[in-house]
Amino acid sequence: MISIDTELIKEIVGTGKRIDNRGFDEYREIKIEPNIISSAEGSARVKLGNTEVVAGIKMEISEPYPDTPKEGTMMVTTEFVPLASPEFEPGPPDENSVEAARVVDRAIRESKAIAFEKLCIKEGEKSWTVCIDIDVLNDDGNLIDASGIAAITALLNTKMPDLDENEKPIYSKKGSKSLPIKEIPVSTTFVKIGDKIMADPSLSEKEAMDARLTVGTVKKGDNIVLCSMQKGGSVGFTEEEIYQIIEQAEKKGEELRAKIKKALV
Amino acid sequence: MSDEFVMEEKEEESKKEAVPETVPEEAPKRRLVIPGDLLGSGIAGHGAYEENGKVYSKFIGLAEEKNSLFFVIPLSGIYNPKRGDGVIGKIEEISFSKWIVDINSPYQAVLPLNEAVDEFIDLTKTDLTRYFDYGDIIFAEISTVTKTKNVQLSMKNRKCRKLRGGRLIKVTPAKVPRIIGKAGSMVEMIKELTGTQIVVGQNGIVWVKGENEGIATEAILLIEQRSHVHGLTDQIKEILEKKLSHTGKPKDNIENKEVI
Amino acid sequence: MTDKRIDGRKPDELRKIEARVGVLEKADGSAFFRLGNTMAIAGVYGPRKVFPRHDEEAERAVLRTKYNMAPFSTETRSRPGTNRRSTEISLVIREALTPVIFLNEFPKTAIDLHIEVLQADASTRCVAINAASLALADAGVPMRDLIVSCSAGKIGGKLVLDIAGKEDTEGELDLPIAYYPKKKEITLLQMDGLTNKKEVKEIISLAIKGCEQIYKKQQEALRDKYKLEEVPEIKTKE
Numbered sequence: 157m158i159s160i161d162t163e164l165i166k167e168i169v170g171t172g173k174r175i176d177n178r179g180f181d182e183y184r185e186i187k188i189e190p191n192i193i194s195s196a197e198g199s200a201r202v203k204l205g206n207t208e209v210v211a212g213i214k215m216e217i218s219e220p221y222p223d224t225p226k227e228g229t230m231m232v233t234t235e236f237v238p239l240a241s242p243e244f245e246p247g248p249p250d251e252n253s254v255e256a257a258r259v260v261d262r263a264i265r266e267s268k269a270i271a272f273e274k275l276c277i278k279e280g281e282k283s284w285t286v287c288i289d290i291d292v293l294n295d296d297g298n299l300i301d302a303s304g305i306a307a308i309t310a311l312l313n314t315k316m317p318d319l320d321e322n323e324k325p326i327y328s329k330k331g332s333k334s335l336p337i338k339e340i341p342v343s344t345t346f347v348k349i350g351d352k353i354m355a356d357p358s359l360s361e362k363e364a365m366d367a368r369l370t371v372g373t374v375k376k377g378d379n380i381v382l383c384s385m386q387k388g389g390s391v392g393f394t395e396e397e398i399y400q401i402i403e404q405a406e407k408k409g410e411e412l413r414a415k416i417k418k419a420l421v
Numbered sequence: 422m423s424d425e426f427v428m429e430e431k432e433e434e435s436k437k438e439a440v441p442e443t444v445p446e447e448a449p450k451r452r453l454v455i456p457g458d459l460l461g462s463g464i465a466g467h468g469a470y471e472e473n474g475k476v477y478s479k480f481i482g483l484a485e486e487k488n489s490l491f492f493v494i495p496l497s498g499i500y501n502p503k504r505g506d507g508v509i510g511k512i513e514e515i516s517f518s519k520w521i522v523d524i525n526s527p528y529q530a531v532l533p534l535n536e537a538v539d540e541f542i543d544l545t546k547t548d549l550t551r552y553f554d555y556g557d558i559i560f561a562e563i564s565t566v567t568k569t570k571n572v573q574l575s576m577k578n579r580k581c582r583k584l585r586g587g588r589l590i591k592v593t594p595a596k597v598p599r600i601i602g603k604a605g606s607m608v609e610m611i612k613e614l615t616g617t618q619i620v621v622g623q624n625g626i627v628w629v630k631g632e633n634e635g636i637a638t639e640a641i642l643l644i645e646q647r648s649h650v651h652g653l654t655d656q657i658k659e660i661l662e663k664k665l666s667h668t669g670k671p672k673d674n675i676e677n678k679e680v681i
Numbered sequence: 682m683t684d685k686r687i688d689g690r691k692p693d694e695l696r697k698i699e700a701r702v703g704v705l706e707k708a709d710g711s712a713f714f715r716l717g718n719t720m721a722i723a724g725v726y727g728p729r730k731v732f733p734r735h736d737e738e739a740e741r742a743v744l745r746t747k748y749n750m751a752p753f754s755t756e757t758r759s760r761p762g763t764n765r766r767s768t769e770i771s772l773v774i775r776e777a778l779t780p781v782i783f784l785n786e787f788p789k790t791a792i793d794l795h796i797e798v799l800q801a802d803a804s805t806r807c808v809a810i811n812a813a814s815l816a817l818a819d820a821g822v823p824m825r826d827l828i829v830s831c832s833a834g835k836i837g838g839k840l841v842l843d844i845a846g847k848e849d850t851e852g853e854l855d856l857p858i859a860y861y862p863k864k865k866e867i868t869l870l871q872m873d874g875l876t877n878k879k880e881v882k883e884i885i886s887l888a889i890k891g892c893e894q895i896y897k898k899q900q901e902a903l904r905d906k907y908k909l910e911e912v913p914e915i916k917t918k919e
Contacts, residue, residue, distance in 0.1 A: 249765075249768075251768050251769070251771070251772040252772075254765045254768045254769050254772075255768075255769050255772055255773075257765070258765060258766075258769050262873060266873050266874055266875065267875070369870070374875075376875075379877065380877070380878075381875050381876070381877060382872070382875070382876050382877065382878065382881055383874070383875055384872055384873060385856075385870055385871060385872035386773075386870075386871055386872075387773075387776075387867070387868075387869060387870035387871065388773075388776060389776060390776050390779040390780060391780055391866075391868075392780050392861050392864060392866025392867055392868040393866060393867050393870070394865065394866055394867070395865075395867065395882075395885060395886075395889075398867065398870065398885070399878070399882060402878050402881065403878065406878065453904060453907055455818065455827075455900055455903040455904060456781075456818050456823075456824040456825065456826060456827060457824070457825060457826035457827060457862070457863055468823075470783075470825065477825070477826075477863075479783060479823035479824060479825070480818075480821060480823060480824075481818055481819070481821070481903055481906070481907070495821050496821070496907065497709075497710065497819060497820060497821035498820065498821020498822070498823075499709070499727070499728055499729070499821065501786070501787070527727070527728050527729045527730050527787065527789075527790040528789075528790075569739065569788060569789070570788055570789060593821075595821065
């Protein structure tokens, strides 16, 4: 629903400013805390402005897919828990929650961040499934980027459970081996309001937006590589706008990657 | 005797032709267009929209131009209520001082008591069903449509009345002008030849009553199918004359297309 | 290394297209669309009253979109019912079509769009969107233009247009788009795979070229509906 705020934001953006006075290419303050949930194999809490999410990694043993018998698998789920926003309702995931999970999944999967070939326990029979669950605790916009940062940070501090004599995972204490992670993919989201493009939309900016583009990037050697893209919103982008966003995404992705690395030290 | 509101109908001219990127110098007055087709430079009328001085079609339909005003008659689509339209509706609900009427539209219409009945009515003593009951079919005029699509009807126009007996046909509202014809010529022709009473609602509902109801219905459905064809009035006349003279007694074999 | 793809196509060649409008009797508008072995049917009901009422919007119509894959559409049977993938695809399809629809002309109504994929050989969301655009126009929903959709990608390092099944599973990158031709705007964009910013420009350009070709076929299909070769006779039973 269009609210008074939305009209005000469009006006302000039209004059070249953002409602919270940030630069158009500026992200809100980010706080990354790894390893905060002891019951999980890996975890992270991320605050992006007032948006807050927690990611937890649980590793389970299951059958590998028939066409990849020597590889582990992963799944990403996001929970838009009702306490995070007056707009979230209890019940099965709605389309926004599903989209967020799949976009986070895409960046991690396509960048080949997880070395699935190292997650095989017994070929064709047993392998590790990496379950990435993200709980949104407060929605002040840009859940995708916050969730993405939390997910990869959690993966980077995940320890695989040791196996007992019956080949069952021991969850009561932290395992000895780290989950093999090869890359640090990062999703960066931009929105268009009128003809202005801005990074890291806050909730009110998201409500006023015309269109949104999330670009996932990863660094391979010296090169920045694009690994995923997702457009949202009910207005189109011109090609120019898309390429503009991709340029910015490369820069912002690097900045976020640096912050993640720093938090894990 | 004309029983319906007649809409101005223009000369039928078109045949299907490819729509070029720019409007050719000698484009025929009416041609088949699709959404996004360029109609010309000027003002957008019904069924068209304007962008940077150029006018484009919103629908699959027949495009026409009059003094740089471009409009398109859609060949399909639901009925969007308009003030002044004569519509055929069915009484759906009866409330304290009004009737709620289904006018074949996503928008319900309201017929207030004072727009339907002239005499003074004591609501505490009178049952509104005396005038119009559930399921009754009426021909009414749309007196108001608000911005939020609240539709109000009136029966004050002398052409408005309850329609008893007969059968109802549902057609695409956009085809109604063809069924009526220029200055009523098409529908009058059908009425005369088949000896039926016909009332055509702008909302795509047509009421037919008479011994040859079935044949009249067939004709109307045929017009709906061929609405974009040139010389339709003569074609229909021919078909009707053949059907009516066939075996001396006209057969009435068509099933009701849509009884509401 | 030859220039031909698994199915013999050139890198910038689309699969065979088939488009038909008005294929379902009960729907207000409908269309069938096919790209090679991927086929879908779209049906539109509306604008009509909204149920449940709380979906209603006071100032515009709501476009409700459901993309569904028939259980027999894939080689391994897909379980009927919604899943996360079809939920996401329904969302992006809706957002792809919204820019061209005059939603404000029908406040407090719903336009219900259902797309059924009958046979899946990759690029299902593209075929779904192409069918949906035609179905909306067929239903008489006022539109600024048609939306057209196509995918492009990378196989064996080579850029290709319109990814087909076998290519999809063995390919390196898949990038479907939806395009608003009059405004030259992209209304759907997704990407799976690895590329750089220079290459992605070429892939997007390729997809747009594919869209422009499909657009012509969509327009033909709409005009064809009203082409009468033979005047039909109504038969009376004797």
